[in-house]
Amino acid sequence: MSAKNRDEKGRWRNKTVAFRVSPEEDAEIEAAVRLSGLTKQDYITRRLTNHDVVVQGNPRVYKALRNELAAVLEELRRIENGGTISDQLADIIRLITLTLEGMKKEK
Numbered sequence: 205m206s207a208k209n210r211d212e213k214g215r216w217r218n219k220t221v222a223f224r225v226s227p228e229e230d231a232e233i234e235a236a237v238r239l240s241g242l243t244k245q246d247y248i249t250r251r252l253t254n255h256d257v258v259v260q261g262n263p264r265v266y267k268a269l270r271n272e273l274a275a276v277l278e279e280l281r282r283i284e285n286g287g288t289i290s291d292q293l294a295d296i297i298r299l300i301t302l303t304l305e306g307m308k309k310e311k
Contacts, residue, residue, distance in 0.1 A: 228292055235296055238268035239303045259306050272300055 210216055225233065237247045240257050241264055250257050259265060279293050289297075 232292060232295060235272060236299055239265065239272060239299055241265040241268075259303050265303070269300065269303065272296060276300070 233244075233248075237244045240247050240259055241262055242250070242257065247257060249255075276293065276297060279289070283289060
């Protein structure tokens with residue numbers, strides 16, 4: 205076992221876990237990962253093991269927030285003429301709100 209195959213806590217990670225998701229679920233997971241600032245592996249591992257996902261504000265997170273907010277604004281403009289928002293858009297808005305609230309508490 206070489207040191208390069210251990211994580212930052214010295215754990216030997218040699219098991220692979222894989223599962224299938226729909227394109228919509230994938231988009232939701234990808235957005236959550238981008239907004240968390242974590243790697244996908246760390247994000248999913250923390251969520252599945254009931255550990256808190258603590259967002260650390262950094263340039264990558266701010267860029268992800270800006271991009272997600274731009275996409276939300278575009279979608280809201282599209283449905284402005286009497287449409288309703290999708291569940292996926294509502295989830296993204298909730299996630300952005302939680303991220304921003306957490307970053308506000310951090311200061």
